[in-house]
Amino acid sequence: MTDAVETVRKGPVLAIAWQAGRILDFVLSVLTVAMTVLMALLVVVAVVMRYVFGAPLTYSYDLSTLIFAWMVFLGLGLAEFDRAHLAVDVVDEMIPARLYPVLIVVRQIALAMLTLAMASIGWQLFQRAGMIMPSLRISIGWLYASMPIGFLLLSLAQILVIPKVLADRNARNG
Numbered sequence: 001m002t003d004a005v006e007t008v009r010k011g012p013v014l015a016i017a018w019q020a021g022r023i024l025d026f027v028l029s030v031l032t033v034a035m036t037v038l039m040a041l042l043v044v045v046a047v048v049m050r051y052v053f054g055a056p057l058t059y060s061y062d063l064s065t066l067i068f069a070w071m072v073f074l075g076l077g078l079a080e081f082d083r084a085h086l087a088v089d090v091v092d093e094m095i096p097a098r099l100y101p102v103l104i105v106v107r108q109i110a111l112a113m114l115t116l117a118m119a120s121i122g123w124q125l126f127q128r129a130g131m132i133m134p135s136l137r138i139s140i141g142w143l144y145a146s147m148p149i150g151f152l153l154l155s156l157a158q159i160l161v162i163p164k165v166l167a168d169r170n171a172r173n174g
Contacts, residue, residue, distance in 0.1 A: 014163045021160035025081040028074055028153070035071040039064055059135040066136070066143050073150020077157035083165070104165050112158040115151045122147030 046060035079085050095103050126148055129141035 017160050018163045021081060021157070021164060024153070024157065024160060025078065028078040028081070032071055032075050032078055035067050035074075039067045039071065042067070062133045062135045066133070069143050069146040070150075073146040074153065076150050077153035080154055080157035080161055081164070083161070083168075101166055104162060108158045108162050108165070112155040115155040115158065119148045119151035119155065122149075122151055 042060055042064050046057045046064075049060075050056040092100070092103070122144070126141055126144040129139060129144045131140040132138065133140050133143070
C-alpha cells in the first residue's frame with residue numbers, strides 16, 4: 001500500500017469509511033454477479049423451453065425484468081466504488097492540491113443529497129405499488145423497491161468512497 005493511501009486511512013473516521021466501503025463494494029459485487037449469472041441462465045432456459053420443448057416458461061419475462069431492475073440499481077453503488085460513472089474531471093485537475101479534499105467532500109455530499117432525493121421519489125413509487133405480477137403472483141412492489149434501495153446504497157457509496165478518491169489523487173500526485 002502506498003504512503004498516500006496510508007495517510008488518508010490514518011484518521012479513525014476515514015479508516016472506518018474505508019473498511020465499510022470495501023465491505024459494501026464486495027457485497028454489491030457478489031450480488032450483481034450472482035444476478036447476472038441467474039438472469040443469463042434464466043434467459044437460456046426460457047429460450048430452450050420455448051423453442052426446443054415447445055413449453056414456454058410463463059414467468060421468465062417477469063422474473064428477468066425483476067432481476068434486471070435489481071441488478072441495475074444495485075450496480076449504481078458498485079459503479080460508484082469503481083469510479084465508473086461518467087464524470088468531467090477537468091475541474092479536478094485545475095483545483096490546487098490543498099483545496100482538492102474540500103472539493104471532493106462537497107461534491108460527494110451534494111451527490112449523496114441528490115441520490116437521497118431520488119430514493120425518496122422511489123419510495124413514493126414503491127408505496128403506490130398495488131398491482132400483482134401475474135406470472136409470479138407477487139407484488140410489483142418487489143420491482144419498485146429496487147429504486148429506493150439502489151439509490152440509498154448509492155448515497156452511502158458516495159460518502160464511503162471519499163477516502164478512496166482522496167487516496168487515488170494523493171497517489172497520483174505523490
